[in-house]
Amino acid sequence: MLSEFKTFIMRGNVLDLAVGVIIGGAFTGIVKSLTNNLISPIITFFTGGTSDLQNLKLVVTKELTFKYGAFLNDVINFLITAFVVFLLVKFVNRILRTNKKEEVKANPELEVLAEIRDLLEAQKKA
Incomplete structure:
Protein backbone atom coordinates (compact mmCIF):
# COMPACT_ATOMS: atom_id res chain seq x y z
CA MET A 1 0.00 0.00 0.00
CA LEU A 2 2.85 2.36 0.78
CA SER A 3 4.48 1.70 -2.59
CA GLU A 4 1.17 2.37 -4.36
CA PHE A 5 0.88 5.67 -2.53
CA LYS A 6 4.45 6.55 -3.50
CA THR A 7 3.67 5.73 -7.14
CA PHE A 8 0.52 7.85 -6.98
CA ILE A 9 2.32 10.82 -5.47
CA MET A 10 5.21 10.64 -7.92
CA ARG A 11 2.97 10.77 -10.98
CA GLY A 12 3.33 13.96 -12.97
CA ASN A 13 -0.29 15.08 -12.61
CA VAL A 14 -0.23 15.06 -8.81
CA LEU A 15 3.06 16.93 -8.67
CA ASP A 16 1.85 19.47 -11.23
CA LEU A 17 -1.31 20.00 -9.21
CA ALA A 18 0.68 20.46 -6.00
CA VAL A 19 2.93 23.03 -7.63
CA GLY A 20 -0.11 24.84 -9.02
CA VAL A 21 -1.78 25.00 -5.61
CA ILE A 22 1.37 26.32 -3.94
CA ILE A 23 1.96 28.94 -6.62
CA GLY A 24 -1.73 29.86 -6.54
CA GLY A 25 -1.53 30.42 -2.79
CA ALA A 26 1.50 32.64 -3.18
CA PHE A 27 -0.14 34.50 -6.05
CA THR A 28 -3.21 35.16 -3.91
CA GLY A 29 -0.99 36.91 -1.38
CA ILE A 30 0.51 39.07 -4.11
CA VAL A 31 -2.92 40.03 -5.44
CA LYS A 32 -4.18 40.90 -1.96
CA SER A 33 -1.11 43.02 -1.36
CA LEU A 34 -1.60 44.78 -4.70
CA THR A 35 -5.21 45.50 -3.84
CA ASN A 36 -4.60 46.59 -0.26
CA ASN A 37 -1.42 48.60 -0.81
CA LEU A 38 -1.83 50.09 -4.28
CA ILE A 39 -5.39 49.97 -5.58
CA SER A 40 -7.22 50.64 -2.31
CA PRO A 41 -5.32 53.86 -1.57
CA ILE A 42 -6.13 55.15 -5.07
CA ILE A 43 -9.82 54.33 -4.61
CA THR A 44 -9.67 55.79 -1.11
CA PHE A 45 -8.31 59.04 -2.50
CA PHE A 46 -11.35 59.37 -4.76
CA THR A 47 -13.93 58.17 -2.22
CA GLY A 48 -13.37 60.70 0.49
CA GLY A 49 -10.28 59.80 2.43
CA THR A 50 -11.22 56.61 4.23
CA SER A 51 -7.86 55.00 4.88
CA ASP A 52 -8.96 51.44 4.16
CA LEU A 53 -11.60 49.97 1.89
CA GLN A 54 -12.31 47.36 4.55
CA ASN A 55 -13.71 50.13 6.75
CA LEU A 56 -16.28 51.35 4.23
CA LYS A 57 -19.73 50.44 5.49
CA LEU A 58 -23.34 51.49 5.44
CA VAL A 59 -24.89 51.57 8.90
CA VAL A 60 -28.67 51.21 8.75
CA THR A 61 -29.20 50.49 12.45
CA LYS A 62 -26.92 49.45 15.29
CA GLU A 63 -27.60 45.81 14.45
CA LEU A 64 -27.64 46.15 10.66
CA THR A 65 -24.40 47.16 8.96
CA PHE A 66 -23.42 46.50 5.37
CA LYS A 67 -19.64 46.23 5.04
CA TYR A 68 -19.47 46.93 1.34
CA GLY A 69 -15.79 47.89 1.54
CA ALA A 70 -14.73 44.33 2.37
CA PHE A 71 -16.90 43.06 -0.47
CA LEU A 72 -15.40 45.63 -2.85
CA ASN A 73 -11.91 44.51 -1.81
CA ASP A 74 -12.79 40.87 -2.53
CA VAL A 75 -14.29 41.76 -5.92
CA ILE A 76 -11.12 43.64 -6.87
CA ASN A 77 -8.98 40.68 -5.76
CA PHE A 78 -11.11 38.31 -7.82
CA LEU A 79 -11.01 40.48 -10.94
CA ILE A 80 -7.24 40.85 -10.77
CA THR A 81 -6.76 37.11 -10.25
CA ALA A 82 -9.18 36.23 -13.05
CA PHE A 83 -7.48 38.67 -15.43
CA VAL A 84 -4.01 37.30 -14.71
CA VAL A 85 -5.25 33.72 -15.17
CA LYS A 124 -0.65 -3.21 -55.67
CA LYS A 125 -4.35 -2.92 -56.40
CA ALA A 126 -3.79 -2.41 -60.13
Missing part, protein backbone atom coordinates in the same frame (compact mmCIF):
# COMPACT_ATOMS: atom_id res chain seq x y z
CA PHE A 86 -6.85 34.79 -18.46
CA LEU A 87 -3.55 36.28 -19.64
CA LEU A 88 -1.67 33.18 -18.56
CA VAL A 89 -4.03 30.84 -20.42
CA LYS A 90 -3.91 33.07 -23.49
CA PHE A 91 -0.09 33.04 -23.39
CA VAL A 92 0.09 29.25 -23.01
CA ASN A 93 -2.42 28.73 -25.83
CA ARG A 94 -0.35 30.98 -28.10
CA ILE A 95 2.79 28.98 -27.32
CA LEU A 96 1.01 25.68 -27.94
CA ARG A 97 -0.47 26.95 -31.19
CA THR A 98 2.98 28.12 -32.36
CA ASN A 99 4.51 24.76 -31.47
CA LYS A 100 1.84 22.90 -33.44
CA LYS A 101 2.49 25.06 -36.50
CA GLU A 102 6.22 24.38 -36.21
CA GLU A 103 5.58 20.63 -35.96
CA VAL A 104 3.54 20.68 -39.15
CA LYS A 105 6.17 22.73 -40.96
CA ALA A 106 9.03 20.66 -39.55
CA ASN A 107 7.85 17.39 -41.17
CA PRO A 108 7.27 17.91 -44.91
CA GLU A 109 8.94 14.52 -45.41
CA LEU A 110 5.92 12.85 -43.84
CA GLU A 111 3.71 14.18 -46.60
CA VAL A 112 6.07 12.82 -49.26
CA LEU A 113 6.22 9.46 -47.51
CA ALA A 114 2.43 9.34 -47.30
CA GLU A 115 2.20 10.05 -51.02
CA ILE A 116 4.70 7.26 -51.79
CA ARG A 117 2.72 4.87 -49.59
CA ASP A 118 -0.50 5.77 -51.37
CA LEU A 119 1.13 5.27 -54.78
CA LEU A 120 2.51 1.86 -53.75
CA GLU A 121 -0.91 0.78 -52.49
CA ALA A 122 -2.48 1.94 -55.74
CA GLN A 123 0.09 -0.08 -57.74
